[in-house]
Structure formats: C-alpha cells, structure tokens
Amino acid sequence: MDSNVLDDTRQKIINLASERDRNLHVLPIVAGWENAQKAVAAIPSALPEKGFGPVKAIDAILQDVVPGLALGQAGPRYFGFITGGTLPSAQLADFITTIYDQNAAPNRTEESITAVIENRTLEFVLDLLRIPKDKFPARVVTSGATASNVMGMAVARDYAIQQTLKTNANSPYSVSEYGFGGVVVKVYTDRPHSSLLKAAAITGIGRSNVIDLGKPIKREGDDNADSGTFGIDLAELEKYLKEAAESSATSGVRTAAIVVLSFGEVNTGDFTPNVREIRELCDKYNVWLHIDAAFGAYARLVPDVVGNVADGLELADSITSDAHKWFNVPYDCGLFFTRSVEHQRTVFGPSLVGGVPAYLAKDPSTSGVAISSEMRAALALPDPFYLTIENSRRFRALPLYAALLDQGREGYAELIRRNILFARRVAEWMTSPAGKGYYEVLNLREPLVRNASSSSNSPTTPLNIVFFRAAEANPVKAYQGPHGGAALIKAINGTNKMQVTPGPIGGVRLAVSNWSTGLYTEKATDGTEKGDFEIVVETLLKVVEDPPELVA
Ligand SMILES: Cc1ncc(COP(=O)(O)O)c(C=O)c1O
Structure with a gap:
C-alpha cells in the first residue's frame, strides 16, 4: 500500500495531540452519560467482512470512539484513584515506542x-x-x-x-x-x-x-x-x-x-x-x-x-x-x-x-x-x-527514560511538592472558616516537618490525598450517612469540573498526582484569573449551596 495515503491521517493525529495538549485544562474530564451512550451505540456489532481500510478505520475512531473517552482524565483536575497524567516528553517518546514496535x-x-x-x-x-x-x-x-x-x-x-x-x-x-x-x-x-x-x-x-x-x-x-x-x-x-x-x-x-x-x-x-x-x-x-x-x-x-x-x-x-x-x-x-x-x-x-x-x-x-x-x-x-x-x-521504558531526562531530579521534586501542597491547601481550606464547616477531613496527621508547607503547624494531610466527607454542619442531608459519600461524589463529578473517587466509611478521596495541576489559569467572564485551586473550591461550595436536583 502507498504509505502517502496515510499522510493526511497521520497529520490529523498529530494535530489532535497538539490540540489536546493546548486544551488539557478545559477538556471535559469524562465522557458523561450522553456521549458515552452515543459512542456505545456507534460501535459496530460485528466484524466487517470487508475491512474499512486504515484511513476509514481511524476516521471511525476519531468520530465515534474519541467522544466516548475521558478526554481530560490525564488533566489537572482528575483527582480519582491515583492516575497521574502524561508529561509531553513521555507522550512523544511513547509515539516512538509505537513507531518502532521493538x-x-x-x-x-x-x-x-x-x-x-x-x-x-x-x-x-x-x-x-x-x-x-x-x-x-x-x-x-x-x-x-x-x-x-x-x-x-x-x-x-x-x-x-x-x-x-x-x-x-x-x-x-x-x-x-x-x-x-x-x-x-x-x-x-x-x-x-x-x-x-x-x-x-x-x-x-x-x-x-x-x-x-x-x-x-x-x-x-x-x-x-x-x-x-x-x-x-x-x-x-x-x-x-x-x-x-x-x-x-x-x-x-x-x-x-x-x-x-x-x-x-x-x-x-x-x-x-x-x-x-x-x-x-x-x-x-x-x-x-x-x-x-x-x-x-x-x-x-x-x-x-x-x-x-x-x-x-x-x-x-x-x-x-x-x-x-x-x-x-x-x-x-x-x-x-x-x-x-x-x-x-x-x-x-x-x-x-x-x-x-x-x-x-x-x-x-x-x-x-x-x-x-x-x-x-x-x-x-x-x-x-x-x-x-x-x-x-x-519498550515501555522509553517514555519513562524521556521523562527522567526531561524533568531531572529538580523537575520531579517540584512536581511532587506542588501536588502535595495542592492537596494540603484543599485540606486547609476545608478546615478553615472559608470552608464554612461543610467538610470534615479524615486523614489529618501531625506534620513531621514543621513550617514547611503551611502557615500553621496544625495537623495536615500526610501526602497527596485528601480523604474527606460531609461534616455534620453540611446542610445537604443527602451527603450524610453511609450513602452520603456516594451522593457527594455524584454531585461533585456531575459538574465535570473535577473528579473524585470513593474511599471506605462513606468517605471521598481527592488524590493529586497530575503534572499539570496548578499550572494553568483560566480567565473568568469578570476578567479574574481562576486556577485549579479556585475551581476546586468553587465546585466544593457549589455542590452544597446549589446542590443538583438528584441530591437536593
Ligand atoms: C499502594 C498501591 N499498590 C498497588 C496499586 C495498583 O497499581 P496499578 O493500578 O498500577 O496496578 C495501587 C493503585 O492505586 C496502589 O495505590
């Protein structure tokens, strides 16, 4: 087959990668019910007898499968599990791994x-x-x-x-x-x-x-x-x-x-x-x-x-x-x-x-x-x-090799430190008057290092996870009790502004592990700059003060 036939398609994929990188902080974090349902319906129910050929096969994926993916899962406000993301250097090296298929x-x-x-x-x-x-x-x-x-x-x-x-x-x-x-x-x-x-x-x-x-x-x-x-x-x-x-x-x-x-x-x-x-x-x-x-x-x-x-x-x-x-x-x-x-x-x-x-x-x-x-x-x-x-x-070592060369010791230390301090900032907000007593942090520990990350030496989260639940003072009753965590997660994730996942005892985990968290800001309509922290706080307040109908 003439490999030039694929050049346009190849270019399309490269453009997609660039566009995704530029928009990572505003991409929908997950597909959501509507998109997922549409994408599921578009999956061919049987193997085509005569193949589509590579161009149409890739077009079918771009058109029908991509909208059904969690496009922003590797982005700054996916706080579920512990997922990390993909540094641009690692993503490009992964292409090389695929190109040569060693x-x-x-x-x-x-x-x-x-x-x-x-x-x-x-x-x-x-x-x-x-x-x-x-x-x-x-x-x-x-x-x-x-x-x-x-x-x-x-x-x-x-x-x-x-x-x-x-x-x-x-x-x-x-x-x-x-x-x-x-x-x-x-x-x-x-x-x-x-x-x-x-x-x-x-x-x-x-x-x-x-x-x-x-x-x-x-x-x-x-x-x-x-x-x-x-x-x-x-x-x-x-x-x-x-x-x-x-x-x-x-x-x-x-x-x-x-x-x-x-x-x-x-x-x-x-x-x-x-x-x-x-x-x-x-x-x-x-x-x-x-x-x-x-x-x-x-x-x-x-x-x-x-x-x-x-x-x-x-x-x-x-x-x-x-x-x-x-x-x-x-x-x-x-x-x-x-x-x-x-x-x-x-x-x-x-x-x-x-x-x-x-x-x-x-x-x-x-x-x-x-x-x-x-x-x-x-x-x-x-x-x-x-x-x-x-x-x-x-050859899965290659993306990691690229990332290590890219970041070096200092780059990785900065990334890890930024993620931990982001989690602690959220926990401190929850326990401060600004959090209005809506949330209770369940994994506060005596800090082992004094004065390193906080203005106070109060108990703080040990690493990059905030494990929390609705506090007694939280006015949304649906968030209380053994099923309260599930309702709270539904409300938070329903905003598609951030994603969290469940923990034990009806708690919610917010785990920060993405290289880009805290790096972007977004201009709000009133001209003010909003970063990831402000979006998290806004979301955590909104689900309490203006809860979605399902949980109100
Ligand atoms: C402590 C610990 N061990 C093992 C795993 C499993 O890792 P993986 O999902 O990469 O298989 C996880 C995943 O969150 C973890 O947190």
Missing part, C-alpha cells in the same frame, strides 16, 4: 539497545530515590504496580518456602520448580492495597492468608495514642514470625511468612512506620520484606515537605512502584526491584531442571567487531524476559 524482552544489545535503556532508566529511578543502585541489581519495568506485587509475592513465596524446606545449599527448594511442598504461606501486612490480595490469589498463597495487622499505634515521639499513626504492632508481628519459624521444625502444618509494608496507603497516603525495627525482625526470622510503594516512593524526593516518612524503603528485599502514577508517564508502566537476580530468575527465568528453550538461546558470536567496555557491560545485562512475566513486551 520487542523489549531479550537483551540482544547488538540488535537493539532496549535492555540497556531499561536498565539505565531503572538506575536513574534508584538514584532519584536516593537508593544505591547496587542494592537492587534485579530490576524491570512492569505493566503496573499490580504486576509488580504479583512478582513480589511470587519471589517472596519462593524464598519463604525455601527457608522452611531447607534442603541443601547447592540446590535450594523452589516453589517454581516443585510446588508448595505442603507449606502454608502467610503474608503479614499493614492496610494492603487490593492488588496484594490479587497477587496472593494468583501466586497460590490464597487471599485468606493475607493478614492485615494495621492498627493505630504509638510512633516514637507521639505524645498520645490518637496521633493518627497506623502501623504494625512489633510484638504481635514477632509472635507470628516466631510461630512460622518454629513450625518449620515441627511435623505439623508448616508455615512460612512474608512481610509486606504499605508506603502510601491508597485512601490516606499513610506510611507504615518503624521499618527499621520490622527489618530487624525479618532478619531475625529470615523473612522476605516487600514494600508496596506504588506512589509513596516519591515522598523521598521531598523530605522538606513530608519529612522522613519514606525512609527505610531501601531496607526492603523487593519493591513495587509505579511510573504511570506519579512519574506521569503513559500507561502501562510499573517498576519492580529486588535485591537478588538469582531469586528473581528462579521464578521468571528458565527452569533449573528443564533448561533454556532452544529458540531463546543466544548467539555468542561478535562478527569480529571490537567491543567497547560499555558495550561489554550492556551485553552482560540479564534478559528482561528472565526477570519478568512477559516473554514479549512493549
């Missing part, structure tokens, strides 16, 4: 340098997080934090059972080779993300073996037990780890333990404290420590604002994080690190018994080319498909 699974540096870029990208991330790169030699870009948690549980499960069924050091027991060997694996954790339960389900650990020990505890320096600090009671954890260790010596049901900590709990932004003490317990009982830091890892960039909440991440045996959240790169892009290439390969590499499939073997010849030391190091990097789930994979 299979970034093997390391064949002489054919394509994908594995070297992926490795360097992950080294940049460790550097940004102030973690020496040699502490986590096994590292891969995954499809997201859920996949990273699945990988974490797979590797941790192998290690845990290996400790319980000690065979000989030369050929350690491996679940990946032989199955569970009659051992029950228990995961002790603190307010886990639901993806940890999914990981337990997939890896055969079983959801019921994930035990949430998170409860209010006293942190060192806390004056009272109501400081809002949640975490793991060390004595309770030790009791369980000891039980598991002792079970390996008995002939009854043998239990192996894993510990998982939350760095950035999804509803509140809290961190498990006392990581050092928990690490010591894990060392004492030979237990694998996994930290889910999907978005919390980035707190390490701004100790001036959040203090040392994310200290201890470097003590984990494996780490989950996400790049498509706070790094603001396109889906899907997660991160997984472990201390041990060997452990990771035991699960994801070739069978220790069966060996490498013939078609994946490497050709060691060099065609007589003189090899530089950098090239030699590049060639020595492990094949990513032996460290991760997929055997074929998108």
Whole structure:
C-alpha cells in the first residue's frame, strides 16, 4: 500500500495531540452519560467482512470512539484513584515506542539497545530515590504496580518456602520448580492495597492468608495514642514470625511468612512506620520484606515537605512502584526491584531442571567487531524476559527514560511538592472558616516537618490525598450517612469540573498526582484569573449551596 495515503491521517493525529495538549485544562474530564451512550451505540456489532481500510478505520475512531473517552482524565483536575497524567516528553517518546514496535524482552544489545535503556532508566529511578543502585541489581519495568506485587509475592513465596524446606545449599527448594511442598504461606501486612490480595490469589498463597495487622499505634515521639499513626504492632508481628519459624521444625502444618509494608496507603497516603525495627525482625526470622510503594516512593524526593516518612524503603528485599502514577508517564508502566537476580530468575527465568528453550538461546558470536567496555557491560545485562512475566513486551521504558531526562531530579521534586501542597491547601481550606464547616477531613496527621508547607503547624494531610466527607454542619442531608459519600461524589463529578473517587466509611478521596495541576489559569467572564485551586473550591461550595436536583 502507498504509505502517502496515510499522510493526511497521520497529520490529523498529530494535530489532535497538539490540540489536546493546548486544551488539557478545559477538556471535559469524562465522557458523561450522553456521549458515552452515543459512542456505545456507534460501535459496530460485528466484524466487517470487508475491512474499512486504515484511513476509514481511524476516521471511525476519531468520530465515534474519541467522544466516548475521558478526554481530560490525564488533566489537572482528575483527582480519582491515583492516575497521574502524561508529561509531553513521555507522550512523544511513547509515539516512538509505537513507531518502532521493538520487542523489549531479550537483551540482544547488538540488535537493539532496549535492555540497556531499561536498565539505565531503572538506575536513574534508584538514584532519584536516593537508593544505591547496587542494592537492587534485579530490576524491570512492569505493566503496573499490580504486576509488580504479583512478582513480589511470587519471589517472596519462593524464598519463604525455601527457608522452611531447607534442603541443601547447592540446590535450594523452589516453589517454581516443585510446588508448595505442603507449606502454608502467610503474608503479614499493614492496610494492603487490593492488588496484594490479587497477587496472593494468583501466586497460590490464597487471599485468606493475607493478614492485615494495621492498627493505630504509638510512633516514637507521639505524645498520645490518637496521633493518627497506623502501623504494625512489633510484638504481635514477632509472635507470628516466631510461630512460622518454629513450625518449620515441627511435623505439623508448616508455615512460612512474608512481610509486606504499605508506603502510601491508597485512601490516606499513610506510611507504615518503624521499618527499621520490622527489618530487624525479618532478619531475625529470615523473612522476605516487600514494600508496596506504588506512589509513596516519591515522598523521598521531598523530605522538606513530608519529612522522613519514606525512609527505610531501601531496607526492603523487593519493591513495587509505579511510573504511570506519579512519574506521569503513559500507561502501562510499573517498576519492580529486588535485591537478588538469582531469586528473581528462579521464578521468571528458565527452569533449573528443564533448561533454556532452544529458540531463546543466544548467539555468542561478535562478527569480529571490537567491543567497547560499555558495550561489554550492556551485553552482560540479564534478559528482561528472565526477570519478568512477559516473554514479549512493549519498550515501555522509553517514555519513562524521556521523562527522567526531561524533568531531572529538580523537575520531579517540584512536581511532587506542588501536588502535595495542592492537596494540603484543599485540606486547609476545608478546615478553615472559608470552608464554612461543610467538610470534615479524615486523614489529618501531625506534620513531621514543621513550617514547611503551611502557615500553621496544625495537623495536615500526610501526602497527596485528601480523604474527606460531609461534616455534620453540611446542610445537604443527602451527603450524610453511609450513602452520603456516594451522593457527594455524584454531585461533585456531575459538574465535570473535577473528579473524585470513593474511599471506605462513606468517605471521598481527592488524590493529586497530575503534572499539570496548578499550572494553568483560566480567565473568568469578570476578567479574574481562576486556577485549579479556585475551581476546586468553587465546585466544593457549589455542590452544597446549589446542590443538583438528584441530591437536593
Ligand atoms: C499502594 C498501591 N499498590 C498497588 C496499586 C495498583 O497499581 P496499578 O493500578 O498500577 O496496578 C495501587 C493503585 O492505586 C496502589 O495505590
């Protein structure tokens, strides 16, 4: 086919990308019922017998599918889940990924340098997080934090059972080779993300073996037990780890333990404290420590604002994080690190018994080319498909590489800081007289850093999430009670000026993680400038003072 036929269509897509970038702050955040319904009706009900051809296929998408998308979801006032957005550099690099369609699974540096870029990208991330790169030699870009948690549980499960069924050091027991060997694996954790339960389900650990020990505890320096600090009671954890260790010596049901900590709990932004003490317990009982830091890892960039909440991440045996959240790169892009290439390969590499499939073997010849030391190091990097789930994979490291080059340490610290301070400004507004007592913030904590982000040293939100509900003084009765959160979310999201999502106990989460939040201003009809903060405040007042009919 003559590729010129597609030039106009290609140009249309480029124009669409530019227009979307220019209008990101005013695009409808979600499709809404009417547009979504129209778009659903336009989907062909059957595969066309004779294809449309590429031009018409793309035109059909532009005309019928695009209006049904959440066009502004990656924009400044989508505060649902923790989504981030896409930095322009990452978006453009993603185009390059698509244009060349590399299979970034093997390391064949002489054919394509994908594995070297992926490795360097992950080294940049460790550097940004102030973690020496040699502490986590096994590292891969995954499809997201859920996949990273699945990988974490797979590797941790192998290690845990290996400790319980000690065979000989030369050929350690491996679940990946032989199955569970009659051992029950228990995961002790603190307010886990639901993806940890999914990981337990997939890896055969079983959801019921994930035990949430998170409860209010006293942190060192806390004056009272109501400081809002949640975490793991060390004595309770030790009791369980000891039980598991002792079970390996008995002939009854043998239990192996894993510990998982939350760095950035999804509803509140809290961190498990006392990581050092928990690490010591894990060392004492030979237990694998996994930290889910999907978005919390980035707190390490701004100790001036959040203090040392994310200290201890470097003590984990494996780490989950996400790049498509706070790094603001396109889906899907997660991160997984472990201390041990060997452990990771035991699960994801070739069978220790069966060996490498013939078609994946490497050709060691060099065609007589003189090899530089950098090239030699590049060639020595492990094949990513032996460290991760997929055997074929998108070159998803490239957008992250671009974003890291674009932002550097300072750019990312500014982005994270701006998002956290935006969330705190909303929380402060809610608790100040300007908020008129309409809202109650549920995740106020004693600040760990004094005078950093606020004019006062009052309790504030720990990270980038405001978890709130209607206060008793809120005059809209529909917003009260167990279903009040749902009514409030409906009213707020119904404005299409901002989007929030639910939390537990009828609460509402407003999570700030987009690179552009707070950067734009809009001229109002009276000539005044309105930024994202003013639009949020206006919306939160409007749904109370002029509630939509559905909830009035
Ligand atoms: C703490 C935590 N872990 C895991 C996940 C799952 O991440 P993903 O949606 O990228 O799979 C999330 C998502 O919000 C999260 O907040």
